[in-house]
Amino acid sequence: MNRSSISSSERIARPAVFTAGFCAIAAVLAVTEVALRIPAVQNAMPIRTHLHEPGVVVRLQTLERLKRQSGRIDALFVGSSIVRCNIRPTLFDEVVRRQTGAAVVSFNAGMSGLWPPAVRLYAERLWIPEARPRVVMQGIRYGELVASPRARKYDEIVTSPVESAWEDTGPAAWLRATAYNQLHLLQYRGIWPAWLKRFERGRAAAPEDDELRIFTDPRGWTPRLPTLPVNRARNLLREETPNPVLDPSRSANAFEAIRQTIHAAQRSGATYVLINVPEHAFRWSSADGAARYATYLRALRRLADEQGVRFVDVTDGDPYRFSQDAEFADYHHMSPEGATHFTTLLAARLAQEPFHN
Numbered sequence: 001m002n003r004s005s006i007s008s009s010e011r012i013a014r015p016a017v018f019t020a021g022f023c024a025i026a027a028v029l030a031v032t033e034v035a036l037r038i039p040a041v042q043n044a045m046p047i048r049t050h051l052h053e054p055g056v057v058v059r060l061q062t063l064e065r066l067k068r069q070s071g072r073i074d075a076l077f078v079g080s081s082i083v084r085c086n087i088r089p090t091l092f093d094e095v096v097r098r099q100t101g102a103a104v105v106s107f108n109a110g111m112s113g114l115w116p117p118a119v120r121l122y123a124e125r126l127w128i129p130e131a132r133p134r135v136v137m138q139g140i141r142y143g144e145l146v147a148s149p150r151a152r153k154y155d156e157i158v159t160s161p162v163e164s165a166w167e168d169t170g171p172a173a174w175l176r177a178t179a180y181n182q183l184h185l186l187q188y189r190g191i192w193p194a195w196l197k198r199f200e201r202g203r204a205a206a207p208e209d210d211e212l213r214i215f216t217d218p219r220g221w222t223p224r225l226p227t228l229p230v231n232r233a234r235n236l237l238r239e240e241t242p243n244p245v246l247d248p249s250r251s252a253n254a255f256e257a258i259r260q261t262i263h264a265a266q267r268s269g270a271t272y273v274l275i276n277v278p279e280h281a282f283r284w285s286s287a288d289g290a291a292r293y294a295t296y297l298r299a300l301r302r303l304a305d306e307q308g309v310r311f312v313d314v315t316d317g318d319p320y321r322f323s324q325d326a327e328f329a330d331y332h333h334m335s336p337e338g339a340t341h342f343t344t345l346l347a348a349r350l351a352q353e354p355f356h357n
Contacts, residue, residue: 039065052160056111056122062220063107063130075106076133076270077220078123078261082277083110083139086334088343089219095347102351107131108220115144115151116257121158124264125166135354136265138258139277141332142243142296145251223336224329228280231330240331242286243279246296255303262307271354274304276313278342280331281323293319310353314345 067073075092077083089106096104109127111119119138128136144151158167216222231237258274265272276297284293297317304311315321322328327338334342 039068052157052163056126059109059111059216059220060126060130062216062218063109063127066105066107066218067131070105072105073107073131073133074104075135075137076127076131077106077108077110077137077139078119078127079110079139079277080114080119080141080144081110081112081222082141082144082332082334084108084112084216084220084222085110085224085329086277086339086342087139087346088221088339090217090221091340091343092347095344096351099348099351106219107133110139110220113150113152115148115154116140116254116261117154118152118157120257120261120264121154121163121166123261125163128264128268128270132268133270135271135273136261136268137273137275137350138261139275140258140300141277141279142246142283142293143279143332145246145254145296145299147250147253221339223339224333225335226329227335227337228325228328228330232325237330240282242289243283243292243296245292246299248299251299255299258303259307262309272307272309273350273354274300274309274311275346276300276311276315277332278315278322280325280328281320282331284319290319293317312346312349314342314349 063073075089077087077089087108087110089108092106093104096102109122109131111122114122123136123138158164228237262272262274284290286292294317297313300313301311322338322342324338327334327341329335
């Protein structure tokens with residue numbers, strides 16, 4: 001066979017080989033993508049890495065599991081760890097069912113360290129689109145109306161691949177966010193080096209993320225223990241103080257974020273409810289504590305009236321209604337006993353509207 005005929009054959013074969021190789025790679029990726037969507041496979045895999053921290057993914061997987069089991073999410077609770085620890089969705093649903101006969105499925109998407117701007121980000125971009133609830137309920141406490149070193153830094157949250165795309169309104173960012181949301185292969189980016197690093201000393205190290213070490217039940221609730229008397233005896237709360245005077249100039253950003261969360265819920269077709277989450281009476285133990293509490297509640301009611309949404313305060317304006325030490329783990333996170341008390345009162349207030357059939 002002469003050289004010209006060999007060259008001609010090679011020119012014909014090379015595109016075919018390239019096409020076959022491309023198809024083989026595409027097939028492997030497609031099979032892998034399908035496999036990564038199987039719950040059993042997900043449970044065996046390391047946690048996905050596409051969101052700011054693994055704890056967000058843990059809660060997302062919990063929500064996805066509930067959706068597969070129930071087929072719907074009726075009520076979504078959003079907020080910080082005071083929502084996550086202080087509201088028991090299964091009990092909430094039970095009280096609503098007893099009072100109205102309505103079968104409600106609720107999920108608690110409260111997350112540690114999130115102040116209103118970050119709550120808005122995750123509610124608007126993650127929890128509401130994923131849950132598609134009939135009702136969105138946001139819990140807030142006095143201390144979250146001002147910036148705090150206890151809050152996760154918003155600028156750090158939006159450096160992650162997905163969260164950064166949420167903040168960018170350009171088409172490229174939208175495509176990036178959509179790709180990460182739809183393709184599980186992208187959601188495991190960089191997972192193997194991180195996973196293998198845990199075994200570098202011969203045994204698996206514990207995950208570094210605090211959220212992974214916090215138990216979350218199938219509805220998103222995290223019971224908080226030990227109780228306040230134990231933590232106080234351990235001298236863990238010595239730096240806690242009563243709530244300061246509410247400075248409107250320092251709370252404007254928080255109120256604007258709550259407004260944006262309201263609008264996000266309404267755009268999705270959901271009813272929005274603003275909830276005052278009670279703190280221990282110690283928070284209002286200063287000489288003018290009752291007056292400060294009244295000012296705080298007026299600000300929340302004014303915001304709710306301005307936006308045309310419902311505001312629920314189970315304390316009825318009494319800052320000392322929640323004063324039992326056994327009902328708290330610290331001065332704002334409730335113990336399981338306190339969460340049961342608060343959730344029962346909350347569900348009773350909300351049972352007739354908007355959950356009544």
